[in-house]
């Protein structure tokens with residue numbers, strides 16, 4: 513499935529958030545949505561997953577215009593997306609197995625026995641085979657994220673949306689989640705669109721990406737984060753990807769005190 517975003521304009525009422533947002537995500541690509549706080553990353557994700565209509569522009573799935581389609585067609589397209597929200601959004605009263613089975617019941621025609629078999633398989637992929645009968649409340653944050661990922665990928669969606677997947681995780685859990693996302697792409701060929709502030713994750717897994725700028729309210733860079741940082745494409749992008757203060761806010765370099773060695 514190929515996602516194409518064409519000249520999207522994002523607004524809340526009169527307030528412009530971003531304009532001129534265009535990019536494509538071919539099958540199997542891991543695509544990062546980057547930018548500082550409040551630039552519109554989560555809002556863009558809402559336009560892409562079908563939660564919020566954009567003010568203008570198009571979101572095409574294999575050429576089919578999502579927001580111009582009727583509700584039945586949108587529902588069919590939504591069934592092809594896997595989603596992992598920041599909170600992992602698991603049902604707390606259901607075990608992990610039941611959480612994954614519920615997603616399979618909603619998104620596939622599998623019989624209950626086949627749902628359970630598939631659910632155990634994906635829980636094993638994410639390293640939670642031994643926790644199938646646990647409730648989300650009994651898991652660590654990283655385990656909840658992995659369970660959420662298992663649920664998102666259970667029906668083998670061709671397109672996976674991840675909203676800050678590693679937020680709140682320690683560096684080791686975050687690294688494991690990155691490897692899991694790469695492994696899932698390898699196994700299923702899914703495309704992944706993810707929002708992240710985590711530089712190690714951006715550098716480790718993204719093949720391509722877009723940088724949304726809150727000041728100009730428009731994208732200011734496109735490409736693989738590793739390349740963008742190497743090419744020094746824009747001071748704001750540089751500041752973000754290198755964790756450097758932008759020149760206008762950086763403290764002046766301290767003058768050497770007299771008597772210091774030269």
Ligand SMILES: Nc1ncnc2c1ncn2[C@@H]1O[C@H](COP(=O)(O)OP(=O)(O)OP(=O)(O)O)[C@@H](O)[C@H]1O
Nearest residue numbers: 524529547548549550551552553554555556707709
């Ligand atoms: N429902 C809403 N109504 C009005 N304004 C909103 C709404 N949701 C978000 N905004 C505003 O739109 C802008 C973009 O918000 P968004 O959450 O998309 O940013 P973000 O890049 O995801 O930020 P962060 O990295 O901090 O999560 C912000 O200024 C926010 O205050």
